[in-house]
Amino acid sequence: MSSKLVLKSVSILGAAPVDVEIEKGLISLIGKGNASDAQVIDCAGFVALPGFVDLHTHLREPGRENSETIATGSKAAARGGYVAVSAMANTLPVADTAAIVEQVRNIGSNIGLVDVFPIGAVTKGLAGHELSDIGSMASSKARVRVFSDDGNCVWDPLVMRRALEYVKQFDGVIAQHAQEPRLTEKSQMNEGSISATLGLKGWPAVAEESIIARDILLANMVDARLHICHVTTRGGVEIIRWAKAQGMKVTAEVTPHHLLLTDESASTFDPIYKVNPPLRTQDDVNALRAALLDGTIDIVATDHAPHPIEDKECEWENAAFGMVGLETAFSIVYSTMVASGAMSWDRLASVMSIAPAAIGRYANHGQHLEVGKPAHITVVNPQGSITVNRDELASKSRNTPFHGMNFQGAVVATIFNGLLTHKVGE
Amino acid sequence: MRHLLSISDLSRDFALEILSTAHELSRVSENGTKKLPTLRGKTVVNLFAEDSTRTRISFEAAAKRLSADVINFSAKGSSVSKGESLKDTAQTLQALGADAVILRHPASGAAHRLAQGRWISGSVINAGDGTHEHPSQALLDAFTIQRHLCDSKGDLAGLHIAIVGDILHSRVARSNILLLKKLGATVTLVAPPTLIPFAWQSWGVEVSHDLDAVLPTVDAVIMLRIQKERMSDLYFPSSREYSALFGINAERASLMKSHALVMHPGPMNRGLEITAEVADSSASVVVEQVANGVSVRMAILYLFIAGNQED
Amino acid sequence: MSVALSSEDISRAITRISHEILEKNTDPTSVTILGIPTRGADLAYRIAQSILDISGIEIPVGALDITLHRDDLRIRPPRPLMDTVIPLAGVEGRTVILVDDVLFSGRTIRSALDALGEVGRPARVQLAVLVDRGHRELPIRADYVGKNLPTSLNQSVKVSLIERDGADEVSIDEVSAAENL
Incomplete structure (x- = not known):
């Protein structure tokens, strides 16, 4: 994995799409990205949240x-x-x-x-x-x-x-x-x-x-x-x-x-x-x-x-x-x-x-997505949907009451301290 | 229908069909026939995770009169009554080839779990689950009322039935309320407010705390057994006070219409909710309820088990 | 669909069966007629009336429900029970004439014999049917037959009676063999 991560064309809290660059655990750039050696996630249509x-x-x-x-x-x-x-x-x-x-x-x-x-x-x-x-x-x-x-x-x-x-x-x-x-x-x-x-x-x-x-x-x-x-x-x-x-x-x-x-x-x-x-x-x-x-x-x-x-x-x-x-x-x-x-x-x-x-009082968390802040980011797809399958949960237990139910809105990716800890489909 | 879990699952017409079938079966019995070949080759398991000699015997007699093979599985004190292995027990019964399981269980909804767990292919007949329901008792009570007060094919429209006692903890009351209303009767619950469920308003019944005022208006009164331990849970101050306010004695029984019936699902606490004088009076149909129980349970077994085979 | 017996045919068949019963049973006062519900019972009451009209003898008549004795209970959905009506004279030592509308496999009659055994021990049992359509699966035959009606297994015989259906008629319909089982 390259050291830099780029969220390409992501909407921060519903605003106009931007690129978000992440380096060394921090948000290093918000705007028009130009990194060439980065891992790029195409986030068109997606929303980034703290x-x-x-x-x-x-x-x-x-x-x-x-x-x-x-x-x-x-x-x-x-x-x-x-x-x-x-x-x-x-x-x-x-x-x-x-x-x-x-x-x-x-x-x-x-x-x-x-x-x-x-x-x-x-x-x-x-x-x-x-x-x-x-x-x-x-x-x-x-x-x-x-x-x-x-x-x-x-x-x-x-x-x-x-x-x-x-x-x-x-x-x-x-x-x-x-x-x-x-x-x-x-x-x-x-x-x-x-x-x-x-x-x-x-x-x-x-x-x-x-x-x-x-x-x-x-x-x-x-x-x-x-x-x-x-x-x-x-x-x-x-x-x-x-x-x-x-x-x-x-x-x-x-x-x-x-x-x-x-x-x-x-x-x-x-x-x-x-x-x-x-x-x-x-x-x-x-x-x-x-x-x-x-x-x-x-x-x-x-x-x-x-x-x-x-x-x-x-x-x-x-x-x-x-x-x-x-x-x-x-x-x-x-x-x-x-x-x-x-x-x-x-x-x-x-x-x-x-x-x-x-x-x-979790000091490093819950901060607005700004340059220089810790890169804790959740990327969601408001157009996406999930159908809950208890047999596919990462949890060790299966006791979800939502098995078989369909919901609008899906988590696409999770970034913790600048690291991609979850990406849908992976 | 494969399972009898709750009165709420029965249509009015099917409830009446059970009663008319019971009526025919009781006539067959009265003609001297002790045994019918109807369920020959079927295996019925009485799975009783809670003591209830009279219900078990009644189902056993019904099954045997229809020539079913009966296996009694008294599970009290075993892991079944603790609920840890309802699934394991069900799978054992499945392996034994049970065509029907008659389940008595201390947990509300146990029969639903057994039926919905997909662990067994046979019928599940709820013979009393916790404080939820006791459908066969309600059917035999309706049958008894019908025999005395109605045309044997008709419903109970126009009748007024009082249910007196510990409604809150009574599976008999819950099934009876559903069935009596389904068959057109008016139902009044009589108990201290502590023994009426919070939110009873959705039940479509009347509630009274004055037994003397209700008795002259009823066609039958169903007295419920009162557990003495309810006293220590603060539901009422003393059994003496309970009897004085909500027990039926000869003086109270005399307030009732001449045709009105006194019923009790048993076992009775003579001297607590009902005096011996009333229990043994001509208005009392308690013994007849037991006999009718066998006919009604034969009808249930016939209608739910005969022909219910996947081959 | 074709009509096999008209209203007049049915009346004539009932009258003929009534005569034959009187001929065959020298002591008609020992006879009890039991019909198998539903249409067998209707026919039983008609035969009893016909015998009364012919001879002035009142034959005890009733109905015998055989549902609980059927041998197909394991494989068919349960059906509602019908009334069993045993006349006061009972069946003990008497000549019981069972009446059904259609004689087919013979299994209904076997069940009826079992059901009758639960009621008592007749001296003898005879069988009257409006229609015998063949295809017996058991060694059973009728003593009185209104009409022998050769059919195939792809046909069903439908009996309509005024009491239940508003008109008297026997008709034959084409169906699949499976529906006849």
Whole structure:
């Protein structure tokens, strides 16, 4: 491979086509290229975006390498247009010490397909009682800034208050998985008319909304940064909208699957649709889409959650929660939000790259494509389309609910630190 | 149709065909015929991953009266009831050449999974899945109501049926609501608000919390079994209070119309949701429900299994 | 399509069968007629009426559904059950005359004999059919035949009766042999 890479005739965020030259990991030229010794990618009709950053990824390593590894997860991320992922802490052992987050960071760096930013556990063993080694993780080589017990809610209000206060000293953020545990014991799916008919134990919206409300008030009181993971309900959206109107420091994410699917899919009893938090109603989907457009919800995060076949090939109640999402995220967001004209390329860049990088304090990421900036670039084809095939995923797991579905918008190429980590067809 | 998974899969006409077939089969039985050659050479597996002696015996009697070979596979406590190997079990049954699997399972949707997993080629008959559905129970309840209150070929239009008790956790209630409405009856659910599903409004039923007010208007009342452990889950304060508000006793039964039926899917908690006096009264058709269960299950086996062979 | 029996032909056939039944059974009071639904049952009631008209003797008449005894249940979709109506006199020790519209392979009659065995033990069983079209697959023959109708396997015989079809007629249609199975 030659040392220089050229994206020929690419539109940056929908603007008039230009050539983008990349050298030594940086954007070296934007305009009319003249390099003769370069690897040239013809990007006519394609759009270049700041490289995607996922703030919510389950890479499963260490401990559950039968469903995903940092290597397979990195490859899936690159195929999905991602240049950075945030490895959730619910591994075995839990990422609650400096040693583990450094190990995850190192493995990710050695693979070199994406930046792997470990997320530290808020509490030891995700048990919700004692704070984990938050400070050690923050000052480790992994420089952890995002802390989350995701999979579990930090349900104890005192623990939550202390965690919010404690991470202020290094500008950290608590990413809360909002799920009141008593209201969701053995819960299987959104509580509503579908759960009533299917006889599956309901998961009330208020179990999510009550924690969001509580934590917003707590974070505001101690002036700390709070991030709400995977918002799924209209009520949650309205609480966050209110908080932002008051100037409170809260950010929020939505997953691609919650932008598209509803609890009606559970009528098949196929646990491929079983996910935590659960799929909600069409009214909630509409509220989430509007919130992502008006800025109430800041980012799209995948909550990529790989599971082996046997954990899904069983009864709904016995199946694992979660779905893979890295490789389909862009196409779903494009199809649901951008293709209709509702969302601009600028807003797409913000929700997929700039805002998540800012929340995670990932300094080298989420930057506008300018000369001298790190070459983290995602190239997409708005005229292209994908048909999801679970057997062709780079992820080690197959648990996508989108198998066989067709979406408009396709990731064409991913450039991480100036290196081509994915090119369609290769 | 190959599988009986949910009442919602049945058309009104097919539901009525099951009932009229059951009607003919019960007459054949009453004529003294104990055994018919209809399913000779067919293998029916009773796969029960949860205890239910009465449903298993009922299906077994039905299958044997139609000359099917019956294999009982009681899987409680094994890996099947934990759900780890529904697929493995299904493949075993396939290897045994099962033409039909009667499945009772603690997980809602288990019968759907078994049918849709493409692991077996035979019919799947849902004999109760978690808190989802129990279609054969609803069919035998409708059959019992039809025998007493309607023309044997007709539907249940104009009748008012109350279902009383733990609707939230009852597969019998879910199947009954779907079937009774499909057959034209009006349905009222009677229970404390804690035992009515949130979002029941989509069901097209009435809900009441006053049993005394509802009883004089009904043609039949279906009493559901109340699990004592619901008390510890805060659904109601005490069994004494539950009985006082939602149990049926002789005094309450006297509020009903003279032709009205008292039904119960069994097993009954005598003294909790129903007193012994009412259970053994002339209005009670509980024992008849059991007998009708065999006829209805014969009709189900005949209509779903006979001729359902790929050769 | 061609008409094999007209309305008048059918009436004459029923009258003749009725006479033959009276001739063959010296004690008509021991006779019970059972028709095989649907059109066999219609014919059974007509024959009983005809015997009443001729002789003034009221013969017990009913219907015998044979669906559950069919030997093709494994390979055909299930069909709805028909009414079985056994007259009060029963069948025990009596002469039962089975009535069907068309005699073809003989398998329906075999099933009817099985079904009859579940009801009781008649002294003897006789068979009356409106049409015998041949192609027997079992050693079965009719005691009373309205009309012998030689057919090929590429033909189907359609019996229409006023009770069900609005008019009396027997017709022959050309079909593929496979549809006849």
